Amino acid sequence: MKVTENLQRIEENILQACQRSGRNRQEVKLIAVTKYVSIERASEALKAGIFDLGENRDEGLLAKFEVLKDKPVWHYIGSLQTRKVRNIIDKVTYIHSLDRLSLAEEIQKRALAPVNCLVQVNVSGEESKHGLAPEAVIDFVRKAASLEKITIAGLMTMAPFTDDENVIRHCFKQLKDLQVEIQQAKIEGAPCLELSMGMSNDYEIAIEEGATMIRIGTALVGEDS
Ligand SMILES: *Cc1c(COP(=O)(O)O)cnc(C)c1O
DSSP, X not given: OOHHHHHHHHHHHHHHHHHHTTOOGGGOEEEEEOTTSOHHHHHHHHHTTOOEEEESSHHXXXXXXXXXXXXXXXXXXXXXXXXXXXXXXXXXXXXXEEOOHHHHHHHHHHOSSOEEEEEEBOSSOOTTSOSBOGGGHHHHHHHHHTSTTEEEEEEEOOOOXXXXXXXXXXXXXXXXXXXXXXXXXXXXXXOOOEEEOOOTTTHHHHHHTTOSEEEESHHHHOSOO
């Protein structure tokens, strides 16, 4: 499938999810996750009118960063090893996977300007998932936001892999509640305006529950090319 065809279908679904939940299309940023696909396919996504690309490895990001002529906004969405920070730090606009203080300190050390970070939360409690436990998040946000190169731009989660829509929805609702709690705490350096949630299988539910960033790979650019 061409990216343009996939995009058209996804855009319709996004619009309908926005309508169902009384939201504006402009409130939801679509990130094309290009981690499975070639540079050519990523380029096709940019030509189709997408501005934001997500990668989960430094190699993948760097390879595409160097050659893509239409410069996208880069999102780092994968678990980030501390020693990899310096490879990507001056290339990405958002890091969606801040999950520990040692990582925040490395970003603080390497960044030239404040970096938009999203705190990854393991809402579902699955052992296989990265991220902080929900009850640890607010304390972590206070500590990380006190570093001047860290802006806590929002929260990120991955829902469990299940067909049970209620489980997925509940997971997204909990992330939204946590965002409200952080916003109410009015922590300097932590505006926390973004909710990065929703992938190929669950982005419509995520939008209904308040996602401002959806990360779509398979349904948009495919799994390999
Ligand atoms: C791979 C990945 C995605 C995209 O997943 P799809 O199911 O292919 O849409 C989104 N978010 C993260 C963190 C990922 O690693």
